[in-house]
Amino acid sequence: MGICLSARIKAESPFHTGLNSRSVSTDGGDSNSSSRVPPTTRSEGEILQSPNLKSFSFSDLKTATRNFRPDSVLGEGGFGSVFKGWIDENTFAATKPGTGVIIAVKRLNQEGFQGHREWLAEVNYLGQFSHPHLVKLIGYCLEDEHRLLVYEFMPRGSLENHLFRRGSYFQPLSWKLRLKVALGAAKGLAFLHSAETKVIYRDFKTSNILLDSNYTAKLSDFGLAKDGPTGDKSHVSTRVMGTYGYAAPEYMATGHLTSKSDVYSFGVVLLEMLSGRRAIDKNRPSGEHNLVEWAKPYLGNKRKVFRVLDTRLEGQYSMDVASKVANLALRCLSKDPRFRPSMSDIVKELEQLYQQSKDSGNTRSHASNRPRPRRRSAGDVASRNPSVAYPRPSASPLYAK
Secondary structure, three states: OOOHHHHHHOEEOOEEEEOOOOOOOOOOOOEEEEEOOOOOOOOHHHHHHHOOOOOHHHHHHHHHHOOOOOHHHEEEOOOEEEEEEEOOOOOOOOOOOOOOEEEEEEEEEOOOOOOOHHHEEEEEEEOOOOOOOOOOOEEEEEEOOEEEEEOOOOOOEHHHHHHHHOOOOOOOOOOHHHHHHHHHHHHHHHHHHHHOOOOOOOOOHHHEEEEOOOEEEEEEOOOOOEEOOOOOOEEEEEEOOEOOOOOEEEEHHEEEEEHHHHHHHHHHHHHHHHHHOOEOOOOOOOOOOHHHHHHHHOOOOOOOHHHHOOOOHHHOOHHHHHHHHHHHHHHHOOHHHOOOOOOOHHHHHHHHHHHHHHHHHHHHHHOOOOOOOOOOOOOHHHHHOOOOOOOOOOOOOOEEH
């Protein structure tokens, strides 16, 4: 079920940075990770009997989404389409639109490249873990050829939309909100990498970071997640899978997967948040198509780092804090994985920088009764309009080798 690399390159368009389809690795069965016991391989039956998950009938979800109506579509990706639906909070029965609890229903596209194995991996991981920075999986549907997943509804959609989409709805995220989102996403990865869990996410990118109404970041889409190495093993060997522009260079070269592979991907996302630029953008001038290659020479230089920073953030940050965030991104992007920090260390640094930004913001606000005017940001909009519609996310470009 793989896609060759040449096909990926051929399929690229100015609007996407890779294929809109996925490929599922066939390197052995998916295994289980638990926060309480060491990872052990589980059968499909054991995975689907998780006490944390509700088994929905296809009829239930058809009713909840109004027969998967096109105007209920929240987004589309390699897996298939995601639909908005409503269920009763207590019974989980389908309810009328506007009543009960809003859910997001992901329906497997049977003509796509992403299949049952990846669907099962999503149930396996999210069915076990409960964490403030992982999206909640409510249940699933496995009926005949139908494969669906039911999640909590994330009102503000993906980080990708807020960073890169333009329009009246998508105000640029403020500096403090960007740090808040980065910290939340880092906490989610740190949890997965912890000694008890030992899971490698493998597909960390802006479209997989969802935001709730308070801009709390939650990781979604665990179809490519893998159990980390155990015993004296230093890595997990897999087929190279992920998203173009985010995958660590040593993983692409060898197929050796470690938690430091996720750290590299985090560095790419942190750089996207700093710059407001996509990891890969063929519409940029020559020499600026690859964000990491273009930005790296500036990240460690306090006098040049401003060249990387998103101009929409002007006046919202201190150069001291911005330089430290840029330096953190640079360390995450080290070609040698041994020099990358751990996610737990990244969380500690970002907590300090986020607090410094809040403190410096308070200092600036008291220093003058007439603060420097700036463009409106999502931080401003959120304070006036906390309830908004779910933005439509873009497709999830993936590649396989």
